[in-house]
Amino acid sequence: MCLLPNDGPIPSSRKTPLAPARRAALKLFSECRRREARARDLLRAAPAMGALDPRDRALAMRLVLGTVSAQGELDRAITSHLRARSKLEPLVRDALRVSAFEILYLDTPTQVAVSQGVELVRSVNRRAAGLGNAVLRRIAEEDAAALAEARARVEFGNVTIADLQRIGALPEWLATRALADLGPEGAVAYARCALAPACASVAANTARRSAEDCAGLLADAGCEPALGPIPGSFILGMPAALAASGLVEACDVLPCDLAAQDVVARLGIEPGMRVLEVGQGRGTKSILMACAGARLASVEVDAKKSAAAAARMSAAGVADRVMCVCDDGREPTRVDGSFDLVFVDAPCSGTGTLGRHPEIAWSLEEDAIAGLASLQLQILTSSAAFAAPGARLAYSTCSFLRQEDEDVVDAFLASPAGAGFRLAFSGRTDLPGVDTDTHFLAVLERAAEAKR
Structure with a gap:
């Protein structure tokens, strides 16, 4: 959860080197938008992901998938801090979207997320850095606070459609349906999970190997498998290692939720x-x-x-x-x-x-x-x-x-x-x-x- 510091407004960001994960996330998100591609398909084949170390790769993937999922809510927040009829270059808006997602929905320290967001905007248009700083600071001060308040309200059972929209970055109609079809408790759980990373799980193909053998192969590949709740299922602690293992291509294990x-x-x-x-x-x-x-x-x-x-x-x-x-x-x-x-x-x-x-x-x-x-x-x-x-x-x-x-x-x-x-x-x-x-x-x- 992103909370504001207790000692006053966030200071203006200083120029700091842009992290490779954020640079890669912007590139990939922009490519998703332009090509109208499925984010996961694009990420699997992206050379930019292979060039990152495991920690940066995980952050880049989280930023891309989260920004795609929350795009409408992020656009609402960004637009609310722009002057009427203002127009943003597509790449500047993309940089603001990626940064706004990190500010609102990740645990990155607010000052770091804002500072890196400004550098992300600067990387595509130097002249837009000042605007980016102003918009991202407002998002950190106002929208993050509103999100924290929404999360606090639902903890006490006061569930509204508007709060579900903020918590899960959901369109209004989907939040409305969730509340009607799942009830308050189920709708809150759904909204909380809407932006969460998908659980990385596989199933053993027992037509080829025993579940025990599959567990050994996954461990040898560095996937850090743990037994799942269903016989033959495994939850992967290091899912990034699966791609290079060859186990999926050989059909020894099956990616399956x-x-x-x-x-x-x-x-x-x-x-x-x-x-x-x-x-x-x-x-x-x-x-x-x-x-x-x-x-x-x-x-x-x-x-x-x-x-x-x-x-x-x-x-x-x-x-x-x-x-x-x-x-x-x-x-x-x-x-x-x-x-x-x-x-x-x-x-x-x-x-x-x-x-x-x-x-x-x-x-x-x-x-x-x-x-x-x-x-x-x-x-x-x-x-x-x-x-x-x-x-x-x-x-x-x-x-x-x-x-x-x-x-x-x-x-x-x-x-x-x-x-x-x-x-x-x-x-x-x-x-x-x-x-x-x-x-x-x-x-x-x-x-x-x-x-x-």
Whole structure:
């Protein structure tokens, strides 16, 4: 938390050398903006990151991902301290955004963050350094204080939409939905986690190696693995070491959020189980289910993704257990027969994955949710027809929004297609003491006498 000194206003910053991490963060954030690229994809391939030592690399990544996630709130704060109709050069605004994020949301001493912020502005436009100094000092004095007050209010249960917006750097509509769908306590937890770094976790590919062997490989690579709360899961103390280890390319371990691993664990996979997976994506859950003994038909509508997933199944050693099918989940025509488990991993808003996908917060439009919910219901309805009598039908999203979660399941159960099903389980992932994405899972059971 950034608090003001008790002995008066922050003094004017003095010129100090600009830290390499901040210089790299500005370059990468600006590139994200110009290219409209996904921040994590850009960071993985950026030469500028490889040139930094581990500590600077971690700070640069934190600054880039945080600034992307908080961009709308940062722009509000910056604009509030500019004269009416003032215009900033794009790179000057980017420098102010990165610096404002550090002042407001990181634990950097305020005076250091302001001083480095001025140097960041100076690095792109010397003449703008004075303006940068004035704006950043005002943000440190006024906006940081307002954020501290908001955090204090919610501690006492006085939760407002405006405070949620500040704490999580959320757009108003998303803060409103969080309060309505999660309740005050859940909304505060969501806002607090919105800007937190995603937990670095992997799953062992037990089709290739035992979990114990994977732990040894991770340790040898310097990843500092700790056992996660789900069998075969590991939390990495030094995730930066994973990239150079070759373990991901070899499919010995699978980068996978703990919430996603928890969803698969809750499906109750048994050896020999016939599973229809609708929404395969990159196929991480396909591999995990195959490791548990399932035999899958995995449907993905995107031809390139389906082909890439098929290649990944071969690399992971589960190609004999996973048949990748390019088909439209709304009306599958390339899948035959019935299955013991139908798992719908639905396309969704991703509002439960802000730590992993920071672009979502300010790029997602509220109006898009209704269309997603309609698509989700179509896919769930068509997929249900493949559930054998007595089989289970699972529906999952990585969204916290009721409109995509409980409301879709309720609409399905109220429809003719859902008449033979009953709800056995419904809830969101909750792993105590671990920061994860938020996933929703509902498991329905089909009556044994049901007919397709």
